[in-house]
Amino acid sequence: MAEDDQKRVSAAARLFDVRRVIGGLFVVYGVIVTLLGIFDSPEEIDKAEGVRINLWMGLAMLALGLFFLLWLRLNPPKPPQIDESEEQ
Template identity: 35%
Template sequence: MAEKKTAGAFDIRTLIGGLLGLYGVVLTVMGLWFTPAAEKEKVDGSNLNLEVGIGLIVVAGVFITWALLRPIRVPAEPSPPQ
């Protein structure tokens, strides 16, 4: 049986999780320190930057956990053309 390796950093779930996490951190920081009261009043006093940022961080954690628990296995060497 051929040896198999994991896709690792090239797994699309890792890339998506990383990007969502990055955007989530940016929105969370914006929501905590850089959202003025006038912007909050536009959405009935809710801090949407903070809420969406936390949601994105949670979803990013799900993607990265999924990639770690169920890695994609690829052949160590490519099969010869037929």
């Protein structure tokens, strides 16, 4: 029984790790903003003084999100230990 509880707690810790949430959101928003930057109109580029700001910020967000997900992959969270004395 304790082994099942340990697996359940470990899976919950991995699922709700803040690096996964932040990395996933940055990747999704980075893809969206990058696509907007690729298809910017000349008026939008002129408004930003010739800089394709959506493209550059989208790529930066994508890189940051991938960094968070890589960090999670290389350094996974350690499962919390359940004390046998606390179980009743």
